[in-house]
Amino acid sequence: MGNSYAGQLKTTRFEEVLHNSIEASLRSNSLVPRPIFSQLYLEAEQQLSALEGGSRVDNEEEEEEGDGGLEQNCPPNPYQMHPLPEGCCTTDGFCQAGKDLRLVSISSEPIDIPAGFLLVGAKSPSLPDHLLVCAVDKRFLPDDNGHNALLGFSGNCVGCGKKGFCYFTEFSNHINLKLTTQPKKQKHLKYYLVRNAQGALTKGPLICWKGSEFRSRQASMGACSSSLFPPLDSSGPPAPFPGEPGPGTAPSAPLGAPQAGPASEHPALTAALGPAVFNGKDSPKHQPLVKNRLSAVPRPSALGILSNSGPPKKRHKGWSPESPSASDGGYPQGGGHRAKYESAGVTCMPQVGLVGPASVTFPVVASGEPVSVPDNLLKICKAKPVIFKGHGNFPYLCGNLNDVVVSPLLYTCYQNSQSISRAYEQYGASTIQPISEEMQLLLTVYYLVQLAADQVPLMEDLEQIFLRSWRESHLTEIRQYQQAPPPPLPPVPGAVAPVTSAQLPWLAGLAASSCNDSVHIIECTYSLAEGLSEMFRLLIEGKLAKTNYVVIICACRSAAIDSCIAVTGKYQARILSESLLTPAEYQKEVNYELVTGKVDSLGAFFSTLCPEGDIDILLDKFHQENQGLVSSSLTASSVTKSASLDVSGAPACTSYHLEPHRIRPFQLAVAQKLLSHVCSIADSSTQNLDLGSFEKVDFLICIPPSEVTYQQTLFHVWHSGVLLELGLEKEHVTRQRVEQYVLKLDAEAQTKFKSFLQNSFQNPHTLFVLIHDHAHWDLVSSAVHNLYSQSDPSVGLVDRLLNCKEVKEAPNIVTLHVTSFPYALQTQHTLVSPYNEIHWPASYSDGVDLYPENKKYFGLSEFIESTLSGHSLPLLRYDSSFEAMVTALGKRFPRLHSAVIRTFVLVQHYAAAMMAVSGLSQMKNYTSVETLEITQNLINSPKQCPCGHGLMVLLRVPCSPLAAVAYERLAHVRARLALEEHFEIILGNPASGITIGKHFLKQLKVWQNIEDAEWRPQTYLELEGLPCILIFSGMDPHGESLPRSLRYCDLRLINSSCLVRTALEQELGLAAYFVSSEAPLEKGARTEALESDAEKLSSTDNEDEELVTEGSTSEKRSPVKRERSCSHDSASSSLSSKASSSAPCGESSAGPSQVERARSPPSCGPSEEARAPGERQRLRAAGGPPSVISRHSPGLTPQPDPSLKSGQRVQVSAPSASSSGSASSPALPAAGPLVLQASQCSMTKACRQPPVVFLPKLVYDMVTSTDGSGLPKAASLLPSHSVMWASSFRPLLSKTMTSTEQSLYYRQWTVPRPGHMDYGNRAEGRVDGFHPRRLLLSGPPQIGKTGAYLQFLSILSRMLIRLTEVDVYDEEEININLREDSDWHYLQLSDPWPDLELFKKLPFDYIIHDPKYEDASLICSHHQSVKSEDRGTHRKPEDLYVRRQTARMRLSKFAAYNTYHHCEQCHQYMGFHPRYQLYESTLHAFAFSYSMLGEEIQLHFIIPKSKEHHFVFSQPGGQLESMRLPLVTDKSHEYIKSPTFTPTTGRHEHGLFNLYHAMDGASHLHVLVVKEYEMAIYKKYWPNHIMLVLPSIFNSAGVGAAHFLIKELSYHNLELERNRQEELGIKPQDIWPFIVISDDSCVMWNVVDVDSGGERSREFSWSERNVSLKHIMQHIEASPNITHYALIGMRKWSSKTGSHEVREPFSRCHVHDFIVLNVDLTQNVQYNQNRFMCDDVDFNLRVHSAGLLLCRFNRFSVMKKQISVGGHRSFHITSKVSDSPMAVVPAQYICAPDSKHTFLAAPAQLLLEKFLQHHSHRFFPLSLKNLGHPVLSVDCYLNLGSQISVCYVSSRPHSLNISCSDFVFSGLLLYLCDSFVGASFLKKFHFLKGATLCVICQDRNSLRQTVVRLELEDEWQFRLRDEFQTANAKEDRPLFFLTGRHI
Secondary structure (H helix, E strand, C coil): CCCCHHHCCCHHHHHHHHHHHHHHHHHCCCCCCCCCHHHHCCCCCCCCCHHHCCCCCCCCCCCCCCCCCCCCCCCCCCCCCCCCCCCCCCCCCECCCCCECEHHHHCCCCCCCCCCEEEEEEEECCEEEEEEEEEEEHHHCCCCCCCCCCCCCCEEECCCCCCCECCHHHHHHHCCCCCCCCCCHHHHEEEEEEECCCCCEEEEEECCCCCCCCCCCCCCCCCCCCCCCCCCCCCCCCCCECCCCCCCCCCCCCCCCCCCCCCCCHHHHHHHHCCCCECCECCHHHCCCCCCCHHHCCCCCCCHHHHCCCCCCHHHCCCCCCCHHHHHHCCCCCCCCCCCECCCCCCCCCCCCCCCCCCCCCCCCCCCCCEEECCCHHHHHCCCCEEEECCCCCCCEEECHHHCEEECHHHHHHHHHHCCCHHHHHHCCCECCCCCHHHHHHHHHHHHHCCCCCCCCCHHHHHHHHHHHHHHHHHHHHHHHHHCCCCCCCCCCCCCCCCCCCCHHHHHHHHHCCCCCCEEEEEECCCHHHHHHHHHHHHHHCCCCCCCEEEEEECCCCCCCEEEEEECCHHHHHHHHHHCCCHHHHHHHHHHHHHCCCCHHHHHHHHHHCCCCCHHHHHHHHHHHHCCCCCCHHHHHHHHHHHHHHHHCCCCCCCCCCCCCCCCHHHHHHHHHHHHHHHHHHHCCCCCCCHHHCCEEEEEEEECCCHHHHHHHHHHHHHHCHHHHCCCCCCCCCHHHHHCCEEECCCCHHHHHHHHHHHHHHCCCEEEEEEEECCCCCCECHHHHHHHCCCCCCCCHHHHHHCCHHHHHCCCEEEEEEECCHHHHCCCCCCCCHHHEEECCCCEECCEECCCCCEEEECHHHHHHHCCCCCCCCCEEECHHHHHHHHHHHHHCCCCCHHHHHHHHHHHHHHHHHHHHCCCHHHHHHCCHHHHHHHHHHHHHHHHCCCCCCCEEEEECCCHHHHHHHHHHHHHHHHHCCCCCCCEEEEECCCCCCCCCHHHHHHHHHHCCCCCCCCCCCCHHHHCCCCEEEEECCCCCCCCCCCCCEEEEECCCCCCCCCCHHHHHHHHHHHCEEEECCCCCCHHHCCCCCCCHHHHHHCCCHHHHCCCCCCCECCCCCHHHHHHHHCCCHHHCCCCHHHHCECCCCCCCCCHHHHHHHCCCCCCCCCCCCCCCCHHHHHHHHCCCCCCCCCCCHHHCCCCCHHHHCCCCCCCCCCCCCCCHHHHCCCCCCCCCCCCCHHHCHHHHHCCCCCEEEECHHHHHHHHCECCCCCEHHHHCCCCCCEEECCCCCCCCCCCCCHHHHHHHHHHHEEECCCECCCCCCCCCCHHHCCCCEEEEECCCCCCHHHHHHHHHHHHHHHHHHHCEEEEECCCCCCHHHCCCCCCCCCCCCCCCCCHHHHHHCCCECCCCCHHHCCCCCECCCCCCCCCCCCCCCCCHHHCCCCCCEEEEECCCCCCECCCCCCCCCHHHHCCCCCCCCCCEEEEEEEEEECCCCEEEEEEEEEEHHHHHHEEECCCCCCEEEECCCECCCCCCCECCCCEEEECCCCCCCCCCECCCCCCCCECCEEEEECHHHHHHHHHHCCCCEEEECCHHHCCCCHHHHHHHHHHHHHHHHHHHHHHHHCCCCCHHHECCEEEEECCCEEEEEEEEEECCCCCCCCCEEEEEEECHHHHHHHHHCCCCHHHEEEEEEEECCCCCCHHHHHCCEECECCCCEEEEECCCCCCCCCCCCCCCCHHHHHHHHHHHCCCEEEEEEEEEEEEECCCCCHHHHCCCEECCCCCCCCCCHHHHEECCCCCCCCEECCHHHHHHHHHHHHHHHCCHHHCCCCCCCEEEECCCCCCCCCCCEEEECCCCCCCCCCCCCCEEEEEEEECCCCCCCHHHHCCCEEEEEEEEEEEECCHHHHHHHHHHCCHHHCEEEEEEEEEEECCCHHHCCCEEEEEEEC
């Protein structure tokens, strides 16, 4: 051990250190743990600084042969390098003289070599890719046989020519080999160099040094796949090492193949095994490493990667319980006992089958002599040893191969750990190298040493250990790499040298020395064969009785090692060998054992156990004794009562009270999430789903072939009402009709599915939702089906149907996978995009209850939580006495499968328990405490209920033949004990329905009020309250829901070897449950209805504590009994039958109905939890007594409270749980028998208590043990049989991961096996690999997913209908009654167009009738009677903001659409069609001067290429000149003549700019008028629309500015077109002068068809229909004399329109929303560009006063959609002071000039208009509600609010004004008046005394000038304080007002 005392070990101490350190470190998560070996040394002063990042130079690599004077088991000597001469070259690849020696550089140079010398290539560890050329005397090189080489060395440097090197050490220094070990020529001179045909020097054959025996293994790195490397290949310095390239990649360049020796050191080992802790604290004394042989454990030489076969085979990743050969290739497997030889494509022994098809044989590549397996191995050992192939070659086995199992899993695990994951290459490939084989083996030994006797090794654990070890060594290297000196200097050696193959057996032996021989190390000299033979010898001699694992190492002949590990422990070997069977093989094996009668020996053994001989004899005896008697008082209490009590009026049980069907908040939330995902698919630009084109929803639900699940799903669909809601069925839905929508995936499925596909093809406007429920079942690809098709037609069915081409390509089929275990659908090749996954939401987020419900879901995590300390009773338990018996029998019957043994033992326990309960008390000793408890409660529970309700026991027997055996046996025992009428035994088989006896059928009918003679229960839910044992068979549960009366879930027989996450969670999911989360109500609930929640919680009863027993007598529990029930393994204390049958001591004596309703059972709605057993119950429940209103506030439920989690109530008032019932519930009698009450019914408890679950010990440990983050170990298992890990270098799952993060984890780290249906989908996470219309819904089992997706179908259907509907404003016209019937009417009722002469005679109707102006000031005219004060129905001021009335209308085929509409026809119109490139657009500036603005206006047009034909350019692509206009005389019906302009803001998504359907496909010119800052977003959404972009100065302007610019631009364009076309000979007046200005919310257009029945007839009928905008526009454009009209408009639609409104076809009045404007006639009438509101009314009045005609077509109407975003809503008035949170009210919009008022960030004009609308009575007090005296408004209309009327006059000469001589005005409003308003003009009007004046100007100066110019001071009195301004800062140019009073 070295020469200093410091290096010697204290041997006793060693065992303790090693053991503790392994144990502690395996639990550790620390990244940089302390090295184990450093703890074993005594001296602290020699501590090395390596781990602190210091450099070390003494990490040398010793000779890896066992020679050199050292014994094999001793650590070798370090080699000391000589210092280098000053100033010489140290660059790798150059000699010290600086000359290049690399073969690549000098291959073509002539090299002069002396006679007798040869050129050879030397390998430098620091340059793995290069050979260095050396000239060596051939006498010192071996001949072809490896002999006759002289000792010593003679060589020359070919670079500098220096000759005569006599020592290889000296020579290696000269050529800068930089070795860390003793330089030896054998090790470093590798190849002869030869000249090729071109004369260039190339690498030749290997130099055949003596003893170089090489492995014939594939080289994984491609570069040197044919060459074999010498054993002494150096691994070089620790720094950069390449990773293994992925399959098919080129070899890593920098450091070449021969040398990827892992850089693992001992810290790496401790990384995996964590820091050891001594006596609770780290012991620094033992930390330092010592500079001695052990500390320099050198790096392994040969390459881990290279020595193994190529990239790992896909199918061998992970610890898969199924045989790869069976799952991948589908080879027929021999049944019976056989050796299993699956390998990574290298070896496979013949599989010897006792039954079944002929075995397939595989060639074996192995070396050496075959090893004979002894004949009587199994008989002697009592277990089949499982031999895991490790590294290197594995010998042939021959002889008794049935008695061993050979598995490649460990080999695969090693291979995987060698392949470095892509995820870690971010550090740069140069720093990564894999873990060495030696280190892998050593870590494996450490792992095995620390396994407990009842633990089984898991490949996942081993992979994690390798990962942590590798990571640690890697981090150390990174640190060194970063701290290393610059590259020219030699790299700093690693901290601790790795294990060499020579040391390996010694170190492994050292590690195993502490484990009491549970791990035995066998070291071989030549090959593994000798070790295996030795092991078999020891086994036969019985010398390995205590040994669980035998590690065989052969590491002496060369650098690479051979190894294998044999599992010889009986328990471990049995579990591992059984876990290697696929489910199919497992069933075959069990069948074989049952058929051949092998199990008879087991039965015979049982019969010997019974005290009185065979149990059957005892049973027969009991049967004869009791025959003829009434079997016991039990019958009286349970059976006879059940029928009579209801009739006689005695108390009946109300546990069947059911809630009416309703959707729970969670289900609604999930349904909405599903809907939003479907919408987002539709909204994406990929055009994969066009929701707008669907009119209805249809669906098909695919479920696994389970009859119960099928009936259950039918029931859900039937009761959810979804068929009626989707309109798929009429009122009375029959069961046969419902069956059309549920597809059982069995042999008949194909025809039904074909009709579904045909249906989808024939109905392109129906959206079909294909729901794949229980989607983790049968993921076998259809390719595998061909191999299995004879045996099972349903294999691969899901893939054949759901993934067929028709489904994938149908644009109207959306596939929704629904599962509780989505992991197998979350692989690298999945078809479901991560964005299309919907996870069931968590109920709590940051302690907030997101979806308050009165039920608490109790799933796996809650069950696990109940096992933690602090919970009175764990709900997950195991049965140690059962396990002990199974283990004992396993040793006795080694040839029987443990499933058979477990089943027989459990059935025996149940039989014994039944006998014990029936009075044969001596049988108690032959059952376990748990089984006795279950049986007692099963038999006694019906006695506690007047109706005989009992509890269900679920006995899970996965293997169907065993289930049948169990059923027969239990039924036989029940019959002999005369218990047939006490409980039913039901055999639940997926393939068949439920069969129960007549007696129980009658009971169920009574309970459920069913009179149908033919009725049979079809789902387990309908067995509610039936006392029964349900033997649940089938390899997998298929989503069957269980009733609330389930009390025990006995999973002791689940196949504990199938350790994959899906299988485990699926079994545990059977117990998932909804518990009433409300505290139980007390006795006085009816009277004390106001009892507080806190009191309710504190006054709970004791009964809930008692989860274990539900008995009948009233004995109180003793503390001892409570103690027992707390332990997870209840066999540890004696059984008290009294305790097991004791009554609930604190039972609530509340009336049955309230107790039940307080925790009423889960809804019978479409959710997967317990439901109404039959339809009639819902009817009954609806008419039942009224429920107590739940006063339970969700906020008061303390979520973290453990007692609530385990289904119990908080115990406050009772000081001890064992105190008498009266302590906690004083209302109860303290003594005496309790009166039998309904509340004692087991059903009542059922809603508050989840079932108790019994698990196999192995599974229990797996589920309850957690990793460092608190994640149950089960969650980190392989997620599913059908997938494998992509790499063993993967991070661990973490407890904090959300479902989404878990999904992303599995998507990154798992790949499907070849048999998986996604295997062929190679797009590995690229978007094009995902199917666009495929979604995945995952949620815990039994939580209500069915209800959620049925609800989703309903809301999807509603949304599709809603998508075809819009809310349109539906308000009747206002101020109708103010019209006077004089000569107003246009009496030619049948005229299609207005007659110009008649029309001119009509007076103009000044009154606004548009309902949107209900709050606007009334405009007075001389027609108006002064007395008409009753202006319409005024809204109260508080109603101003009430939502306007709307009606929901179905969109017609002529509607305008927003951006969400995508249909085939308008793809091209919208510019989104995939075949068309996204439309290119060009930006064109267009300028014209406008005198009023005093400057040139620069507008920009964005014109898509497809619309350029509407414009004239100076040359193609040149300057925009004008927009083409048609001629008045054009009569074409192919296009619309008038260009349409739509001003819009804030509505890029919602504006209705898609006029394709509205125009019925006709050609039209449509221009969107947008603000500059919104240009980009509008352009994005509407790439194929022409945009007119307003100048930036109008960014904050209102709609007036847009209207103003549209009109000015159009007139300017008209002039340009007249000039252009005049040159073509066309008269100016023939150019079409009209444009359309349309709102962005016009959605549909209607026409009224009138049948007037003659001119003067009073008969008048009319109808309204929807027409296209094209129809309306062409009708208007065809009007005679149309150019004489200035403005043409139409009615706004209203459902309340009366005949008087449409009787006259035309009116001369205001027009709004959609106007046809003659820009020629209105040349001199402008819109006011400053206006925000009412600018159309203002413009209408100007047009009329200019003497022009406004015509409204009353027979046309426009519907306006209610759009809640954008438009005038986009103007927000806020304070300029950002930190002021206060809302600004309209009264604050104006202020006194120069005041300190808060300025507002809004245009002055907007503030003015808003202020006047709300507060104009401050300026015009006399005008309030004074219609006879309006305010005179000159040249403008401003809305002064609904309480004030105005009179409009124009100051323009020759304008039409109303006669004002009759009016006395109450006020005068002068708004920005121009020079036409003069003093003389104003003198014509009369004002009331005290009337007020308001003058509004741009600035104070013009305000004063106006007062002077208009001589206002003559008649009006002004005061200084009457001056105001809008609340704008100076830079925002406020408006100024002056108010005055009339003198």
